[in-house]
Amino acid sequence: MKNKSLVSINDFSREEHIRILDLASAFEKHPKQRILEDYVVATLFFEPSTRTRLSFESAATRLGARVIGFSDSSSSSTQKGESLRDTILTVSNYCDLIVMRHPREGSARFASEVTKVPVINAGDGANQHPTQTLLDLYSIRKTQGSLDKLNIAFVGDLKYGRTVHSLVIAMCNYNTTFHLVSPQELKLPSSVKMHIKDRNLAYYQYTELQEVISKVDILYMTRIQKERFSDPMEYEKVKNAYILRNSMLDGSRSNLKIMHPLPRVNEITTDVDTNPQAYYFTQALNGVFVRQALLASILGVVE
Amino acid sequence: MEKEDSRKELKVSAIENGTVIDHIPAENVFQVIKILNLEKYNNQVLIGSYLDSRKMGKKGIIKVSNKFFKSDEINKISLAAPSATLIVIKNFEVVEKKKVEIPDRADNIVKCFNPNCITNHEEVPTRFTVIDKKELRLRCHYCEKITARDNITFR
Numbered sequence: 001m002k003n004k005s006l007v008s009i010n011d012f013s014r015e016e017h018i019r020i021l022d023l024a025s026a027f028e029k030h031p032k033q034r035i036l037e038d039y040v041v042a043t044l045f046f047e048p049s050t051r052t053r054l055s056f057e058s059a060a061t062r063l064g065a066r067v068i069g070f071s072d073s074s075s076s077s078t079q080k081g082e083s084l085r086d087t088i089l090t091v092s093n094y095c096d097l098i099v100m101r102h103p104r105e106g107s108a109r110f111a112s113e114v115t116k117v118p119v120i121n122a123g124d125g126a127n128q129h130p131t132q133t134l135l136d137l138y139s140i141r142k143t144q145g146s147l148d149k150l151n152i153a154f155v156g157d158l159k160y161g162r163t164v165h166s167l168v169i170a171m172c173n174y175n176t177t178f179h180l181v182s183p184q185e186l187k188l189p190s191s192v193k194m195h196i197k198d199r200n201l202a203y204y205q206y207t208e209l210q211e212v213i214s215k216v217d218i219l220y221m222t223r224i225q226k227e228r229f230s231d232p233m234e235y236e237k238v239k240n241a242y243i244l245r246n247s248m249l250d251g252s253r254s255n256l257k258i259m260h261p262l263p264r265v266n267e268i269t270t271d272v273d274t275n276p277q278a279y280y281f282t283q284a285l286n287g288v289f290v291r292q293a294l295l296a297s298i299l300g301v302v303e
Numbered sequence: 304m305e306k307e308d309s310r311k312e313l314k315v316s317a318i319e320n321g322t323v324i325d326h327i328p329a330e331n332v333f334q335v336i337k338i339l340n341l342e343k344y345n346n347q348v349l350i351g352s353y354l355d356s357r358k359m360g361k362k363g364i365i366k367v368s369n370k371f372f373k374s375d376e377i378n379k380i381s382l383a384a385p386s387a388t389l390i391v392i393k394n395f396e397v398v399e400k401k402k403v404e405i406p407d408r409a410d411n412i413v414k415c416f417n418p419n420c421i422t423n424h425e426e427v428p429t430r431f432t433v434i435d436k437k438e439l440r441l442r443c444h445y446c447e448k449i450t451a452r453d454n455i456t457f458r
Contacts, residue, residue: 008447084425106421106445125419127446191449 002300005112005119009130009166014173021138023293023302024286031289034064035301042095043069044087046078046102051262051284052122056099059291068094085114092117097299118298126162131294132261133166135287142286143257143279144217153179153212156222156242156267158188163261164222165192172196178203179212183238185229209242214251219244221260223267246271259283315351321368323390324380329353331384332363338379338457341367359386378406382413382455385439405436413441416454420446429458
């Protein structure tokens with residue numbers, strides 16, 4: 001994987017995904033190693049995403065790398081009208097790897113073609129966010145022991161949720177049974193369902209959250225945003241229907257884990273947080289190990 | 304029938320050397336002219352639009368003197384007019400006749416319909432993979448969104 005950019009989850013093969021997960025679990029055991037002391041990592045955040053940026057910077061810093069960059073475009077030359085191409089070409093002179101988040105779809109692919117420095121996509125508009133998908137795979141494998149033949153429920157905004165789309169597509173490699181819980185207006189798009197159908201995997205659609213809880217190994221919650229509804233009345237009708245409360249978890253499988261890409265607003269009540277089945281904060285921690293694995297293998301420090 | 308055909312043919316007079324683009328969907332004639340940049344072509348161009356066609360009902364035809372299209376131009380024609388036939392003329396004789404074929408890739412021909420795609424904001428040639436030739440569906444190499452027949456516009 002040395003010098004290879006990661007723009008889309010499909011840029012890496014299933015074998016390469018597994019390799020990253022294995023490396024991540026090694027970093028989980030030894031998260032502080034000074035193996036990247038000679039390297040400079042640039043984090044270019046053309047739009048703010050504090051969580052993702054801090055996770056990358058923590059991963060890089062714990063491995064001894066120096067981190068340079070900016071956290072939103074108002075503090076970069078984009079504000080002066082510089083093209084993305086020029087920014088990338090300039091920054092490439094200063095670093096060994098670029099992590100970038102940009103509001104436009106396709107920006108990371110474009111950047112990876114402009115420069116010889118490897119690029120990790122930390123989110124390009126509504127398109128891809130592959131490191132989120134890898135940390136989700138890592139969390140699922142870690143909590144369930146394997147990625148194979150699991151029952152996974154995706155809950156909330158399945159129409160616009162980039163995280164959900166990528167994870168559904170990635171999980172199609174592992175004989176997953178999908179349980180899709182959403183309001184009518186926010187169902188999983190057919191372009192994503194196509195991947196499930198292509199593999200002849202089973203999927204079930206629901207509008208009630210409670211129905212699915214006892215059937216699954218992973219409950220992947222997402223936020224429903226008001227602005228996604230054309231009719232605000234529709235939002236009012238469904239807004240409380242996809243909230244997970246601790247009492248709803250009675251009768252769930254003992255291996256069930258609750259995941260969420262964060263930030264959470266109100267879709268998981270705080271009384272769930274102390275339930276051992278709540279996994280969303282550990283999930284965020286796993287992101288650091290996965291990003292360590294990516295940085296180290298793309299920089300060629302580990303095989 | 305023969306007679307009627309030849310009479311119809313005369314509606315757009317013959318060219319001595321060059322290429323005839325026949326069987327263009329009637330509504331796309333001017334589109335084809337535009338994408339081939341024929342507005343600026345300083346040689347004879349004969350255009351017929353909304354002509355009667357047995358095969359298509361109505362069709363368009365463009366005759367371009369002293370022009371023999373290269374493959375990138377033929378690719379453009381195929382995306383704007385998938386039904387088109389190219390007829391190469393030398394000394395008023397047909398020397399080659401072939402239907403256009405939709406390519407596997409479309410480079411810098413079509414605009415991405417996603418307004419938030421980087422190709423609509425930076426100076427970058429567009430690139431598409433043709434994922435469905437029948438329905439004409441193109442996947443953008445950059446934003447990964449699908450541009451379909453109904454929302455294709457040319458660069």
